[in-house]
Amino acid sequence: MPAIDIEISEVGPRDGLQSIRPIMSTTAKKDWISALAAAGIPEIEVGSFVPARVLPQLADTAELVAHASSIDGLAVAVLVPNLRGAQDALAVGPDKMTVPLSVSETHSLKNLRCTHAQVLQEVRDIRAAIDALPAGQRPKLEGSLSTAFGCTLEGEVPERKVMEMAEKLVAAGCDEVGLSDTTGFASPTQVRDYIRAIHRLLGRDKLTGVHLHNTRGQGFANVMAALDAGLTTIDASMGGIGGCPFAPGASGNIVTEDLVFLLESMGLRTGINFARLFAARQVLAGALPEVELYGFTPEAGLPKGFRPATAQ
Numbered sequence: 001m002p003a004i005d006i007e008i009s010e011v012g013p014r015d016g017l018q019s020i021r022p023i024m025s026t027t028a029k030k031d032w033i034s035a036l037a038a039a040g041i042p043e044i045e046v047g048s049f050v051p052a053r054v055l056p057q058l059a060d061t062a063e064l065v066a067h068a069s070s071i072d073g074l075a076v077a078v079l080v081p082n083l084r085g086a087q088d089a090l091a092v093g094p095d096k097m098t099v100p101l102s103v104s105e106t107h108s109l110k111n112l113r114c115t116h117a118q119v120l121q122e123v124r125d126i127r128a129a130i131d132a133l134p135a136g137q138r139p140k141l142e143g144s145l146s147t148a149f150g151c152t153l154e155g156e157v158p159e160r161k162v163m164e165m166a167e168k169l170v171a172a173g174c175d176e177v178g179l180s181d182t183t184g185f186a187s188p189t190q191v192r193d194y195i196r197a198i199h200r201l202l203g204r205d206k207l208t209g210v211h212l213h214n215t216r217g218q219g220f221a222n223v224m225a226a227l228d229a230g231l232t233t234i235d236a237s238m239g240g241i242g243g244c245p246f247a248p249g250a251s252g253n254i255v256t257e258d259l260v261f262l263l264e265s266m267g268l269r270t271g272i273n274f275a276r277l278f279a280a281r282q283v284l285a286g287a288l289p290e291v292e293l294y295g296f297t298p299e300a301g302l303p304k305g306f307r308p309a310t311a312q
């Protein structure tokens with residue numbers, strides 16, 4: 001495993017595919033996950049444990065966890081909306097489980113059909129289920145603070161509410177919280193200030209990652225703010241696909257390929273090989289020809305003479 005300065009968590013197989021009508025075959029997903037791992041992506045969120053009637057695109061998540069877990073050195077992440085989903089996940093043993101708690105309660109009700117109090121109870125129950133496992137088999141539990149920077153349903157989301165929910169998620173048993181800009185409202189100042197505030201409130205180890213959408217073109221400015229505030233994990237999606245189907249106006253994540261270029265051009269090692277990353281994009285494009293993939297770097301190519309920080 002090469003040394004890494006910033007860890008990219010690829011969320012395309014979960015966040016990317018949940019918002020797309022065509023269903024990618026399980027075989028194609030496995031090929032894509034293998035290609036992403038071969039490129040050096042250290043963590044992949046491979047799917048969600050939600051009912052197939054809600055998101056049929058992700059119905060094969062258990063099989064994908066098994067496949068991804070067989071890849072040496074790859075951290076396997078999944079989304080779980082509740083205890084029932086977590087129990088299904090624990091049966092196949094991912095390395096990380098993320099529970100989305102939307103700070104906008106209106107969105108929470110639309111997304112999970114749960115109030116804040118209900119989501120927090122699910123988190124407590126999930127914590128107990130994890131702690132019942134032998135040490136060494138316990139996945140990391142993350143609480144994702146969705147709509148932390150604003151919500152298309154509620155509008156402004158007060159900062160004090162974000163802090164309150166961060167505190168409650170950790171008290172309920174999350175190892176970490178993550179900040180998520182579900183509908184692309186965040187500004188770089190807000191990103192930097194919220195990260196610093198959570199670090200002051202809970203400690204730096206309780207927030208290491210951010211999940212950004214590029215809906216209003218602020219995605220990479222917000223990455224810079226997150227790096228400035230000391231975060232070391234950034235979520236991104238290959239081809240920029242993604243968006244929460246239960247948040248009106250939500251659109252794609254920041255593009256993995258452009259994020260790797262940004263970081264590597266600043267001398268920050270991601271451990272990722274560009275040729276293999278572009279090959280993984282071809283696997284995705286080949287499997288979903290009808291889906292538009294975004295990304296400036298794959299279009300323009302690497303600059304002549306470009307020397308990435310990661311040895312290629």
Ligand SMILES: CC(C)(COP(=O)([O-])OP(=O)([O-])OC[C@H]1O[C@@H](n2cnc3c(N)ncnc32)[C@H](O)[C@@H]1OP(=O)([O-])[O-])[C@@H](O)C(=O)NCCC(=O)NCCSC(=O)C[C@@](C)(O)CC(=O)[O-]
Pocket residue numbers: 015018048049050051052054055079081082084085086100111112113144145146147180181182183211213243244245246
């Ligand atoms: C939470 C529920 C399940 C509630 O859905 P519900 O219908 O209220 O569930 P329920 O508790 O009433 O149960 C109804 C039936 O579903 C079953 N059930 C209950 N839970 C599960 C489960 N996990 N897996 C499989 N089955 C399940 C349960 O056992 C029961 O079965 P029955 O007794 O009728 O046979 C539903 O609302 C749901 O799946 N929501 C998930 C929505 C989602 O995936 N949204 C996108 C992800 S969040 C996001 O994108 C934001 C994020 C994370 O990316 C960050 C960002 O960008 O900000």
